[in-house]
Amino acid sequence: MQSLPGLEIRCMGPRSARFALSLAPAVILALGIVLLGALELLQSYNEAARRGEEGARNLVHVLAEQTERTFQAVDFTLLGIRDAQTTIADMPDNDARFRGALKERLNALPYVRALYVIGPDGFITHDTDYPSTPQVSLADRPYFKAHQEDPTLGLHIGQPLRSRSVDAWFVSFSRRINHPDGSFGGIVVAALEPRYFEQFYRGLSVGENGFIALLLREGTLLARSPASEAAIGRSFAAAEPFYTYLLRSPQGVFWAPSPVDRTTRVTAYRALGTAPAVVIVGLAQQAVFQPWREHAAVVFITAVILLGLIVALIFLVQKSRRREQIEQARLSRVQRLEGLGRIAGGIAHDLGNTIRIVQSTFLLLKPSLAGRAEVLSLVNETDQALKGARAMIERLLAFARRQELRPEVTGIDERIAGFVPILRQAAGPRVSLDLNLASGGTAALLDPVQLEATLLNLVLNARDAMPDSGTVTVATEITSPPPGSVGIRRPSGADEQWVQITVTDTGIGMPPAVLERAFDPFFTTKGQGSGLGLSQVLGFVQQSAGDVQLDSEEGRGTTVRLMFPAAAREDRANDNLGPEAAVGLGELRS
Incomplete structure (x- = not known):
């Protein structure tokens, strides 16, 4: 017979050192990406700063060369005007020919607004703006005083001043004019516009x-x-x-x-x-x-994507490892329970045969003891004790998946709804019973009597876990096949759906040590009872090709999930077959 799915008990411990070591390469890779990204950003930042400095240095070099040539052109013009002024003796003020020569020179200098000559008295003698230039003394101008006071002064570049003729900023470039005897003869000025x-x-x-x-x-x-x-x-x-x-x-x-x-x-x-x-x-x-910021954005987005992939990889590895650990724990528990089941089944079978022989012997002895009331009473008491032992043996056989089942296509919601009065009575007056039946009439192939016994067993356990008061919730729903169910042999055309019955209480819950052994036969923490209740539940569900999951946390209650494959179409079509055919289908599921 193919092995059936086991049970899942969520009581996993901390991650092992082996798992931590398996994550080390991913963590190192993530740190490497962050480090490389940071180094790349630092290097590109320094490179952007270097390019910025180089660009500014190159541009200022070109502009300085251009500005020097501009100043030299202005200075050459001033030297030419000064030489012409000193060469021509007794030139009248505002000489037309000389003014024409000044304008020709001015046309060659687009950056100069005006050229003019100032006499030693501070008044303009020649001007390209003539006759619009006002006749005012410029002896108070700093550039005039500078040449007047320093005969050795060469090209003088003055501070920006407001023009008295056009009310605009200009920068004066000026040269001194000397008389033949070396005395001050005025200055020649070029007015450059900052614009x-x-x-x-x-x-x-x-x-x-x-x-x-x-x-x-x-x-x-x-x-x-x-x-x-x-x-x-x-x-x-x-x-x-x-x-x-x-x-x-x-x-x-x-x-x-x-x-x-x-x-x-x-x-x-x-x-x-x-x-x-x-x-x-x-x-x-x-x-x-700005280019570095754009590059940094690309690097950052790339790093985030890579780190996201690594995080996803770590998550998948962690999920896979956790699933592997759960499956290993499941397999270990299933193997342990299988071993216990085989032992319990063998013992129960042998004891059952012995009890049947003893019960048969008592049955034959009773007629001969009709006149001996005391002995007959003792035989009857012993026979009752043997019946209790027989019931315990039947529960052991259920745990060992050897009990005789009569499976039939059973509507889960309808069966539970009809069994509610007994469940409410079992819950007692201090415990409320809530129902949430939502499987939509889905049926499963199982023994309905054993299903009711299982639910009754779980409700009684829930009641015992809530000595003061509480709530037991019985819910149903359609779910996907649980992990480990892919190996179950099912009839052709079976639906890929399972129906899940959940019994939840708000009781004291179970610590991990108790949760680990909850399905072991004869294990109980109540101080009374046989400890076969959950063992019988496990045996019935697994014999019905189902699965059991048990979640519990100390102080927060317990949840038991019973999962059964939904009945296949063939099962529903054969709903009215005889018990022998139903048993045959049950064997196919197991």
Whole structure:
């Protein structure tokens, strides 16, 4: 006979060291992924910072070269105008030919707004804006005073000033004019517009919140893009790079918040070699690290996916190992109970034969003892004791799956509903009995009398587990085949459904040690009784090709699940067959 499914008792202990070791590679792999991801992010972060610094350094280098060429072109123009002014003696003010030459030079310098010559008295003598230039003295201008006071001063780049003629910012580039005797003869001036630099810088790609600035060496801002009208002419001598870095090196890169808008940037600076000016390029930290953030998002998502797969793998391994442990425990218990069943069955069979012989002997003796009342009474008492022993033997045979069953197609819900009055009486007045019959009229091939005896046995056990009061719930439902049921031989066309009967109480429950031995024959914690109740339940269910699951937790009650294969179509069609045919179907199931 093929072995039948066993029982499941959920009293597993802590995980073994072997299981922990089996998880070690997955944990090491997960840690490796996290470590590699962190190293990759750190390396790519440093690489993004390096690229940002390199980009700022390259751009400031190009702009510094371009700015130096611009300043040199302006200076060459000023030198030419100065030489022409000193060459032509007694040139009248606002000479038309000379003004025409100035305008030609101005057309070659798109970044210069005006060219003009200031006499030693501070008044303009030649001007590309003539005659719209107001006749006012410029002797108070700082660039005029600088040349007037220092004969050795070469090219002078002044601080941004507001033009008195057009009310716009300009930066003065000026050279001194000397008389033949070396005395002060005035200055020649080129007025550069900061807007030119702002527009030129605006066309360069410095990213969002990036900036380009041109400042004097002493920290005064000449031009900036994006334009900042309030910042032009403002001194930033107390900010970097003027405060520290420029004193150490004429060029460099540093990270710091901007003193204008407080945005953190990587800033590259370069001082011009031919003029007292500095070009600064700032790339916003957010823009510099935007590619890194996108890369980090990809790395993070990839790491999360891999870690999720590892967690899923660990979960599946853990689930498989737990299932393996449960199956091993199930197999061990089934083998143990099978051994006990064979022993109990053999003993019960032999004792049953002996008891039948004794009972037959008593039956033959009774007529000859009719006149001896005391002896007859003793024989009757002994015969009653033998009947009790016979009942115990029948329970042992049930545990050993050797009891005689009369299986028939039985509607589970209908059978239980008809047996409810007896179950309520067995539960007693202090225990309430709740029903939840939801198997939808599903039938199973089993012995209905033994089913009722099994339910009665479970309700009595539940009542004993609730000495004060409580609730016993009897429920039915359709379920899938339990683990270990795939080996059961079933008739062709059988439904792949099982019907489950659940008996739950709210009693004291069982500790793991008791739960482990709950189905052992003669094991009891009540101090009375034979200890064969659950053993008989187990034997009946397994002999009916079913399965038993027992869950219990100390202080939280006990749940017993009886599961039977739903009756196949052939079983239902043969519902009216004789007992011999029914027994034959029962043997096929076993």
